[in-house]
Amino acid sequence: MADERPxxxxxxxxxxxxxxxxxxxxEHELYEYPTPRNLTYWWNFGSLAGIMLVVMIATGIFLAMxxxxxxxxxxxxxxxxxxxVNFGWLIRYAHANGASMFFAIVYIHIFRGLxxxxxxxxxxxxxxxxxxxxxxxxxxxFMGYVLPWGQMSYWAATVITSLFSAVPLVGQSIVTFLWGxxxxxDPTLHRFYALHYxxxxxxxxxxxxxxxxxxxxxxxxxLGIDMKGPQDSIPxxxxxxxxxxxxLCVFLLIYAFFVFYAPNxxxxxxxxxxxxxxxxxxxxxxxxYLLPYYxxxxxxxxxVFGIPAKLLGVILSFGSLFMLFIVPWxxxxxxxxxxxxxxxxxxxxxxxxxxxxxxxVGFNPPQGIVVTVGQIATLYYYLHFLILLPVIGKIERxxxxxxxxxxxxxxxxxxxxxxxxxxxxxx
Amino acid sequence: MASMxxxxxxxxxxxxAQLLAADPGGAQEVALPxxxxxxxxxxxxxxxxxxxxxxxxxxxxxxxxxxxxxxYFRDLQALGYTPDQIKAIAASYQVSDGPNDQGQMxxxxxxxxxxxxxxxxxxxxxxxxxxxxxxxDLSMIVKAREGGPDYVFGILTGFKDKPPAGFQLAQGKxxxxxxxxxxxxxxxxxxxGAVTFADGTKATVPQMAHDVTTFLAWASEPxxxxxxxxxxxxFLFLIVGVGIFYAAKRKIWSVVH
Numbered sequence: 149m150a151d152e153r154p155x156x157x158x159x160x161x162x163x164x165x166x167x168x169x170x171x172x173x174x175e176h177e178l179y180e181y182p183t184p185r186n187l188t189y190w191w192n193f194g195s196l197a198g199i200m201l202v203v204m205i206a207t208g209i210f211l212a213m214x215x216x217x218x219x220x221x222x223x224x225x226x227x228x229x230x231x232x233v234n235f236g237w238l239i240r241y242a243h244a245n246g247a248s249m250f251f252a253i254v255y256i257h258i259f260r261g262l263x264x265x266x267x268x269x270x271x272x273x274x275x276x277x278x279x280x281x282x283x284x285x286x287x288x289x290f291m292g293y294v295l296p297w298g299q300m301s302y303w304a305a306t307v308i309t310s311l312f313s314a315v316p317l318v319g320q321s322i323v324t325f326l327w328g329x330x331x332x333x334d335p336t337l338h339r340f341y342a343l344h345y346x347x348x349x350x351x352x353x354x355x356x357x358x359x360x361x362x363x364x365x366x367x368x369x370x371l372g373i374d375m376k377g378p379q380d381s382i383p384x385x386x387x388x389x390x391x392x393x394x395x396l397c398v399f400l401l402i403y404a405f406f407v408f409y410a411p412n413x414x415x416x417x418x419x420x421x422x423x424x425x426x427x428x429x430x431x432x433x434x435x436x437y438l439l440p441y442y443x444x445x446x447x448x449x450x451x452v453f454g455i456p457a458k459l460l461g462v463i464l465s466f467g468s469l470f471m472l473f474i475v476p477w478x479x480x481x482x483x484x485x486x487x488x489x490x491x492x493x494x495x496x497x498x499x500x501x502x503x504x505x506x507x508x509v510g511f512n513p514p515q516g517i518v519v520t521v522g523q524i525a526t527l528y529y530y531l532h533f534l535i536l537l538p539v540i541g542k543i544e545r546x547x548x549x550x551x552x553x554x555x556x557x558x559x560x561x562x563x564x565x566x567x568x569x570x571x572x573x574x575x
Numbered sequence: 576m577a578s579m580x581x582x583x584x585x586x587x588x589x590x591x592a593q594l595l596a597a598d599p600g601g602a603q604e605v606a607l608p609x610x611x612x613x614x615x616x617x618x619x620x621x622x623x624x625x626x627x628x629x630x631x632x633x634x635x636x637x638x639x640x641x642x643x644x645x646x647y648f649r650d651l652q653a654l655g656y657t658p659d660q661i662k663a664i665a666a667s668y669q670v671s672d673g674p675n676d677q678g679q680m681x682x683x684x685x686x687x688x689x690x691x692x693x694x695x696x697x698x699x700x701x702x703x704x705x706x707x708x709x710x711x712d713l714s715m716i717v718k719a720r721e722g723g724p725d726y727v728f729g730i731l732t733g734f735k736d737k738p739p740a741g742f743q744l745a746q747g748k749x750x751x752x753x754x755x756x757x758x759x760x761x762x763x764x765x766x767x768g769a770v771t772f773a774d775g776t777k778a779t780v781p782q783m784a785h786d787v788t789t790f791l792a793w794a795s796e797p798x799x800x801x802x803x804x805x806x807x808x809x810f811l812f813l814i815v816g817v818g819i820f821y822a823a824k825r826k827i828w829s830v831v832h
Contacts, residue, residue: 185831224645227645227715230798231645231650231797231798237798237801237802238802238805241802382831386827387827387828387831390820390823390824390827390828391824391828393820393823393824394817394820394821394823394824396820397813397816397817397820398817400813400816401810401813401814401817404806404809404810404813407806408802408803408805408806408809408810409617409803409806411802412718417718417719417720417721417723418719420715420718420719420795421715421719430755
C-alpha cells in the first residue's frame with residue numbers, strides 16, 4: 149500500500165516494508181483508518197487513556213530505578229525520591245496523580261460507551277476486553293498504592309487481602325498464601341512490587357487486542373448507526389489526530405494543575421505516616437476511584453440465606469464489575485445511541501448519580517444515613533443492570549433513526565433504517 | 576450531545592460539592608482557623624526569614640523530643656544559610672560514626688552531608704523519656720495531618736490551662752482544643768519569649784508557632800518552591816498548545832463541516 153503512494157519513502161523503507169509491512173499497516177490503521185465524521189469530544193477519552201497508560205509506564209520505570217521494595221526501606225526510599233532525586237518529586241507526583249487521571253478518563257470512556265451503546269453487536273468483544281482492562285487497572289492501582297508503605301498502604305493491603313478470608317473453608321489459607329506470611333509484611337510488599345511492574349504490560353497487551361477489535365468495525369458514533377460508505381467517514385489523520393491533540397492539551401492542563409498545585413489533594417495524609425502494624429488508622433479509606441466498590445462491600449450488613457454478610461459483600465462488590473461483562477446481553481434494545489431512546493436516556497443518568505452516591509458512601513464512615521444510602525444505592529445498581537436494562541429495551545419506543553451519518557450531519561430528512569454491520573475492510 | 580454535556584457538568588458539580596462537604600478525618604472536632612501562609616497559592620514560596628526563625632524554634636525547643644528524620648544539614652541551604660553557616664551548624668552537633676579501623680564506633684562533629692540527629696537513639700528510649708508517649712517525627716508532620724500547616728499551628732496554639740468543666744483529663748496529659756480527643760501527651764511547648772530571635776522579631780507564641788510551622792512545612796515538602804515555579808511555565812506552555820491546536824483543529828475541520 150505504501151508502495152503505491154508517490155514519494156513513499158526511500159528504497160530501503162520500501163524494501164523492508166515489502167517483507168515486514170509494519171509501516172504500511174500503521175499507515176492504514178492510523179492515517180487512512182475511516183472514522184465516523186460525527187464523533188464528539190466524548191470520543192477523545194479512548195486515545196487519552198492510551199496516552200495515560202504510556203505516561204504511567206514511563207514514570208513508573210523511572211520510579212522503579214530509585215524505589216526499594218522492602219518493608220524496612222520502602223517508605224524512606226519514596227522520601228528519597230521526593231527530596232534527593234533530581235525532579236523525583238515531579239516523577240512521583242505525575243505517577244500518583246496520573247493514576248487518578250487514568251481512572252477518571254477510563255470511567256468517562258466507559259460511561260460514554262454505556263450512553264451510546266458502544267457495547268452492542270458487533271462490538272461485544274471490544275467491550276469485554278475493555279472491562280478486562282478495567283479489572284487489571286484496579287489490581288495494578290491497588291498494588292501500586294501499597295508500595296509507599298505508609299499507614300494507608302499497609303491497612304488497605306490488610307483490608308483488601310482479608311476479603312479472601314470470606315471464602316468458605318479455605319479462606320484463611322488463601323489469605324496466608326497471598327500474604328506470604330501471617331500478616332501483611334515484607335514478602336507481601338515484594339510480590340506486590342513484582343506484580344505492579346508486570347500488570348501494566350499485561351494491560352498494554354489487552355489494549356492492543358482492544359484496538360484490533362476496535363479497528364475491525366471502527367468507532368461507534370453519537371448516532372449509533374453504522375458507516376455505510378465514504379460519505380459517512382473521514383480519515384483518522386489529520387481530522388482526529390488534531391482533535392485528539394487539542395483534547396490532550398486541555399486534559400494536560402487539568403493533570404498539571406493537580407501535579408503542580410494540588411499534588412496531595414486526591415491522596416490521604418495518613419499515607420505520609422510510615423506503616424505501623426500496631427496502630428490502625430481511624431478511617432481506612434481507599435483511593436477515590438475504588439470508593440463505589442468499597443461502599444457496596446460495606447453496605448451488606450446482614451446475612452441472606454445463610455450466606456454471611458462479609459461473603460455476600462465481597463460477592464456483590466466484585467459482581468458490580470462483572471455485571472459489565474454481560475451488559476451486551478442484558479440490554480435488549482436494538483438501538484445503540486441513547487439519543488433515540490427516550491426512557492433509557494434518563495435511566496442512564498440515574499445510574500451515574502447512583503455510582504456517585506456510592507462513591508460518597510464509600511468516602512464516609514459507615515454510620516447512620518450513610519449505611520441506608522449505601523444499601524439503597526447498591527440495590528439500585530443491580531436493579532439497573534438486571535431489570536431496567538432488559539425491560540426498557542422491550543417496552544421503549546425508540547425515535548426514528550437517521551438514514552445515514554452523512555444525511556444527519558450535513559442535513560436532509562431522517563427515517564428509520566435497518567441496522568447492519570460489515571467489517572471495515574470488506575466495504 | 577448538548578444535554579449530555581449539561582448533565583455531566585451538573586454531575587461534576589455534585590462530586591465537587593460532595594468532596595467539599597464531607598469530613599474525611601471524622602475525628603476533627605474543632606474547626607481549624609485558616610492562617611495566612613507564604614507558600615499558599617500558585618506563586619507561593621517559603622518565607623526564608625520565617626524558616627530561619629522556625630529552625631531556631633525547632634532547634635531550641637522541639638528538638639528536645641522530636642526528630643526530623645528526613646532532613647540533612649545540607650538541606651538547610653534552602654533556608655538561606657551559606658555553606659559556611661551550614662558547616663558551623665552541623666559542627667555544633669555530635670554524630671555517631673564508624674566503625675573505625677579498630678572496629679569501634681566513635682563520636683565526631685557533624686558535617687553537611689549528615690542527617691540531622693534526633694534526640695533519642697531509638698523508639699524505646701523516646702518512650703521511656705516521655706512517659707510512654709512517642710514524639711512523632713516532625714519532618715513529615717505537615718503533610719501527614721489533615722489540615723496541614725493549620726493543624727500544626729492549631730496544636731501549638733491550642734493549649735488551655737484548664738479543661739472545660741466536666742472534662743476528665745488523664746494523669747500526665749494536657750488539654751488541647753485541636754488535638755483529636757483533646758488529650759495530648761505533649762506539654763505546651765511554647766511560651767512568650769522562650770527564644771530570642773536575632774532579627775528582632777518579638778517571640779510571641781503565635782509568632783513562634785507560625786515560624787516553626789513554616790519551617791516544618793518546608794521540611795515536609797522541600798520541592799514546593801521549584802514545583803510552583805515549574806508549574807507556571809508548564810501552564811504557559813500548555814495554554815499556548817491549547818491555542819495552537821484549537822486553531823489547527825478549526826482550520827482542518829473547516830472542510831468537513
